[in-house]
Amino acid sequence: MKKLNIGILGPGTVGGGAYEILTKNHDLIQKRTGVSLQVVKILTRRSRPDLPADLLTDDPDDILNNPDVDVVVETIGGIQPAASFMLQAMNHGKHVVTANKAAVAAEYRELTKTAAQNNVKFLFEASVGGGIPVLTSIEGALSGNNFLEVMGIVNGTTNYILTKMTEEGSDYSEVLKDAQEKGFAEADPTSDVEGIDAANKLCILMALLFDKYVAPSEIPTTGISKITGADIASAASEGCKIKLIAHAALKNGQVVCSVAPERIPDSHPLAGVSNEFNAVYITGDMVGEVMLYGKGAGALPTGSAIVGDIISIAKEL
Ligand code: HSE
Secondary structure: OEEEEEEOOOOOOOHHHHHHHHOOOHHHHHHOEEEEEEEEEEEEOOOOOOOOHEEEEEOOHHHOOOOOEEEEEEEOOOOOOHHHHHHHHHHHHOOOEEEOOHHHOOHHHHHHHHHHOOOOOOEEEHHHOOOOHHHHHHOOOOOOOOOOEEEEEEEEEHHHHHHHHHOOOHHHHHHHHHHOOOOOOOOOOHHHHHOOOHHHHHHHHHHHHOOOOOOOOHHHHHOOOOOOOOHHHHHHHHEEEEEEEEEEEEEEEEEEEEEEEEEEEOHHHHHHHHOOEEEEEEEOOOEEEEEEEOOOOOOOHHHHHHHHHHHHHHHHO
16 A cells, blocks of 8 residues: 655644544545555644644654655744745655645745755645635636636635624624634734735735736735725625625736725625635636635635645655
């Protein structure tokens, strides 16, 4: 039986979700791929009595420089040291799978270049839209298209807040607390509510859709922290919902992009995307409009995307 050994950097919400799936669905995945996926090391600086003690280490080198590790899963979050760890892993010949939108967006060119130089896979499906297979669709089934436009609801926290404000008239700060407790929000929710997280995801989408890298800081970005109940009522009176939209389109051969609250008519498929759900609405010149929908945050949906990336590496063994 072929084996693929995995090291996880950071078994938090997402890394913990990936570990749970790899453990619970081990036999199913082995049956489908003919490869046994084994977690052999987990980097954590916290006490984790819920994880097997013999797998735990607090030394990154035990994973990054470990000849037994084939795939490094990076779920630490934040740009550094996560990006340096990923580069180090690739330079040691390891495939890298990550959910880390901030690091992928900030260091996209360096990370993809280093993966190519080392002939290893660098996969980041989980970084956009959690469990929704959006990046693999863009690079796979949709890749015969010239892409014309993308509109994404790609931040679960803000969509949850806007939904509760719209449907229940809830207070902004109370709903934010709720989203944090449910594990959708970032450690510092400023990046959710000010649109920075969505800008990171739009940067990644644009790189794949339009082969154009726009640094997240160059994307005109407005969050939802100033949206009031009155704004939501005014949109409703025009038959619209307010949604935080990561938007990019080709205009006269140029890519125009923004992250901002937009009024979406109730008849548009994106208006029906509620709570922590995400959706990415893509227009291609051949396929027309396609909408991919699902859970964009949380341990198991995001873990599912990570495991999907590991499986695609396993299938190439
Ligand atoms: N904070 C993010 C969100 C997590 O709310 O969508 C998933 O990237």
